Amino acid sequence: MAVEQTPAQAGEQSRIHNIGYRNYDGPRLGRAYARRSLYSQSLRGSYGLGRSVKSKVLPMLIFVVMCVPAAIMVAVAVATTAKDLPVDYTRYAIFLQAVIGLYVASQAPQSVSRDLRFKTVPLYFSRPIETADYVRAKYAALASAMFILTAAPLLVLYVGALLAKLDFSHQTKGFAQGLVSVALLSLLFAGIGLVISAVTPRRGFGIAAVIATLTISYGAVSTVQAIAYNQESTGAIAWLGLFSPITLIDGVQTAFLGASSSFPGEVGPSTSEGVVYLLVVLGLIVGCYGLLMRRYRKVGL
Amino acid sequence: MTVIATESLSKRFPRVTALDRLSMDVGPGVTGLVGANGAGKSTLIKILLGLSPATEGRAEVLGLDVATKGGDIRERVGYMPEHDCLPPDVSATEFVVHMARMSGLPPAAARERTADTLRHVGLYEERYRPIGGYSTGMKQRVKLAQALVHDPQLVFLDEPTNGLDPVGRDEMLGLIRRIHTDFGISVLVTSHLLGELERTCDHVVVVDGGKLLRSSSTTDFTQSTAILAIEVTDTDDHPDGTRAVREVLHARGIDTHDGSGLPGAGHILLLTADGEETYDLVRDIVADLGLGLVRMEQRRHHISEVFKDADDARDEERKEAVGHGG
Ligand SMILES: Nc1ncnc2c1ncn2[C@@H]1O[C@H](COP(=O)(O)OP(=O)(O)OP(=O)(O)O)[C@@H](O)[C@H]1O
Ligand SMILES: [Mg+2]
Numbered sequence: 231m232a233v234e235q236t237p238a239q240a241g242e243q244s245r246i247h248n249i250g251y252r253n254y255d256g257p258r259l260g261r262a263y264a265r266r267s268l269y270s271q272s273l274r275g276s277y278g279l280g281r282s283v284k285s286k287v288l289p290m291l292i293f294v295v296m297c298v299p300a301a302i303m304v305a306v307a308v309a310t311t312a313k314d315l316p317v318d319y320t321r322y323a324i325f326l327q328a329v330i331g332l333y334v335a336s337q338a339p340q341s342v343s344r345d346l347r348f349k350t351v352p353l354y355f356s357r358p359i360e361t362a363d364y365v366r367a368k369y370a371a372l373a374s375a376m377f378i379l380t381a382a383p384l385l386v387l388y389v390g391a392l393l394a395k396l397d398f399s400h401q402t403k404g405f406a407q408g409l410v411s412v413a414l415l416s417l418l419f420a421g422i423g424l425v426i427s428a429v430t431p432r433r434g435f436g437i438a439a440v441i442a443t444l445t446i447s448y449g450a451v452s453t454v455q456a457i458a459y460n461q462e463s464t465g466a467i468a469w470l471g472l473f474s475p476i477t478l479i480d481g482v483q484t485a486f487l488g489a490s491s492s493f494p495g496e497v498g499p500s501t502s503e504g505v506v507y508l509l510v511v512l513g514l515i516v517g518c519y520g521l522l523m524r525r526y527r528k529v530g531l
Numbered sequence: 532m533t534v535i536a537t538e539s540l541s542k543r544f545p546r547v548t549a550l551d552r553l554s555m556d557v558g559p560g561v562t563g564l565v566g567a568n569g570a571g572k573s574t575l576i577k578i579l580l581g582l583s584p585a586t587e588g589r590a591e592v593l594g595l596d597v598a599t600k601g602g603d604i605r606e607r608v609g610y611m612p613e614h615d616c617l618p619p620d621v622s623a624t625e626f627v628v629h630m631a632r633m634s635g636l637p638p639a640a641a642r643e644r645t646a647d648t649l650r651h652v653g654l655y656e657e658r659y660r661p662i663g664g665y666s667t668g669m670k671q672r673v674k675l676a677q678a679l680v681h682d683p684q685l686v687f688l689d690e691p692t693n694g695l696d697p698v699g700r701d702e703m704l705g706l707i708r709r710i711h712t713d714f715g716i717s718v719l720v721t722s723h724l725l726g727e728l729e730r731t732c733d734h735v736v737v738v739d740g741g742k743l744l745r746s747s748s749t750t751d752f753t754q755s756t757a758i759l760a761i762e763v764t765d766t767d768d769h770p771d772g773t774r775a776v777r778e779v780l781h782a783r784g785i786d787t788h789d790g791s792g793l794p795g796a797g798h799i800l801l802l803t804a805d806g807e808e809t810y811d812l813v814r815d816i817v818a819d820l821g822l823g824l825v826r827m828e829q830r831r832h833h834i835s836e837v838f839k840d841a842d843d844a845r846d847e848e849r850k851e852a853v854g855h856g857g
Binding site: 250251252253254256257258259260261263264267268271280281282344345348349350352353354355356357358359360 | 580582602603605606609610612614615616617618619620621625629630632633634635636637640644647651677681682713714715
């Protein structure tokens with residue numbers, strides 16, 4: 231498909247006018263390719279790549295903030311020849327939940343609100359892709375971006391642990407459990423962030439709404455849990471954790487991924503309660519996908 | 532060959548009937564879809580793109596059924612919406628490349644075609660700047676470019692002249708004409724102004740209240756009188772070339788009209804052509820004066836005149852099973 235330009239370079243103007251229209255007879259890669267392109271464009275966009283310098287600052291900064299504590303812990307572990315890392319792999323994201331919340335609050339609106347606000351969505355749907363392709367590409371892209379954000383510090387911890395010659399099988403198991411946990415977290419947070427952003431086309435409101443949803447639900451749950459703990463109604467604590475995203479993840483990993491609970495008194499859900507947690511998490515992920523589909527069906531052209 | 536065919540196509544919303552048993556055939560070329568606000572033009576385009584199901588009837592685009600082959604249709608057609616659709620914070624190049632990939636073009640081809648297409652619509656250095664700083668005319672060109680970048684067989688242009696000043700409007704109409712003549716792409720262009728489609732379209736479909744009012748080839752209306760439009764250059768000897776030509780024509784007893792109210796008025800002379808000899812006469816006069824002839828073209832009757840009595844015709848048209856012009 232190499233295209234020969236005419237050698238006649240008789241002045242800029244005439245050259246511009248002399249080049250006739252060329253038809254395109256190369257490949258058209260269709261719907262799946264378009265969906266992949268949208269995925270990679272959105273994923274890169276979540277770190278400001280292919281966007282203005284200004285849009286790179288926040289996501290890159292958050293990424294660094296996520297990784298620095300892990301690097302420090304590793305340095306300490308290597309220097310002090312500790313027996314284990316100062317923090318569990320599964321606990322790391324819980325510690326930095328505010329940073330993760332800030333990331334999803336800033337990047338979910340930029341991923342979907344812009345297209346809605348500037349009415350670019352109809353242009354997508356005037357092409358071979360369908361509503362489901364758009365929703366899947368956007369969802370997968372943000373979830374992947376969040377997975378990169380949350381898994382990178384775990385990788386730092388793991389590599390550091392191996393350098394510090396900590397027990398290989400123990401570390402590998404913990405790392406794998408941590409990865410499963412942050413994968414679930416990424417899917418859940420991305421879904422919630424996207425649904426909220428998709429109904430608030432003003433980006434600023436979207437950011438505020440996501441932050442509010444995450445912090446208010448967590449604040450309410452942990453407060454009520456603390457009250458329940460003080461009144462020694464420990465049975466309620468595990469169930470209360472069902473009502474905020476981060477405590478849901480905490481519950482699932484306590485029940486199934488060998489994590490220690492960060493609930494008051496470390497009373498996490500039992501295995502049977504954990505099944506409920508897992509079902510709620512999966513239900514929320516599916517529900518977010520369904521809500522996004524409904525939202526975009528209505529956008530049409 | 533039929534590019535678009537509809538058969539008793541209806542679209543009913545809970546409160547309004549946007550399309551009412553519309554049947555028409557559209558061939559290759561530039562077709563104007565004319566109608567007042569709310570006539571159902573945009574609704575028709577959405578159905579033809581396979582994005583909104585018809586309540587009744589059927590439609591085919593490029594021989595593909597809109598109800599079942601929407602994806603295939605959208606791969607082969609382009610669409611320029613009537614509303615704003617451009618993100619302000621990216622450049623025209625980045626945006627159009629992305630849209631080309633959304634149409635299935637591989638990355639290298641997407642970049643190459645974007646550069647070509649932006650040049651064809653008349654965007655040069657500006658294309659690297661964020662779209663937010665563009666004028667309305669430039670934004671319309673970007674919107675047009677994203678509809679053409681994948682080299683479709685047919686484009687739907689929904690009110691492309693919306694918001695443009697007379698010069699911008701003229702340029703856009705010229706561009707639309709070229710989409711067919713130079714690029715070989717068929718065009719369905721909507722407008723609520725009958726007049727502006729006169730020079731641009733081969734065929735005009737008029738809809739009103741979702742019903743087909745008229746569908747005919749523009750040349751059908753123009754047989755009665757031919758009006759010749761000429762435009763000449765100025766020279767040092769004749770600083771106002773147009774006036775010089777007019778004076779000579781008047782001296783020979785030929786009346787002219789300055790085309791007031793039409794685009795380019797003041798530089799254009801209109802006269803009634805009596806046949807071949809009028810062309811020869813004009814050519815000789817211009818040559819004798821040493822002027823350059825910028826254009827000499829046959830103007831059609833203004834479509835607005837043709838449709839002046841559309842309201843009267845409507846009732847009769849409804850009685851016949853209308854719809855198959857051209
Ligand atoms: N999604 C919808 N729900 C309800 N009514 C609709 C919808 N879309 C269009 N309509 C109605 O259908 C009719 C035709 O609308 P349409 O947008 O097709 O007109 P148009 O010819 O494109 O007008 P304009 O020149 O203003 O763009 C209008 O009365 C409009 O209000
Ligand atoms: Mg419209």
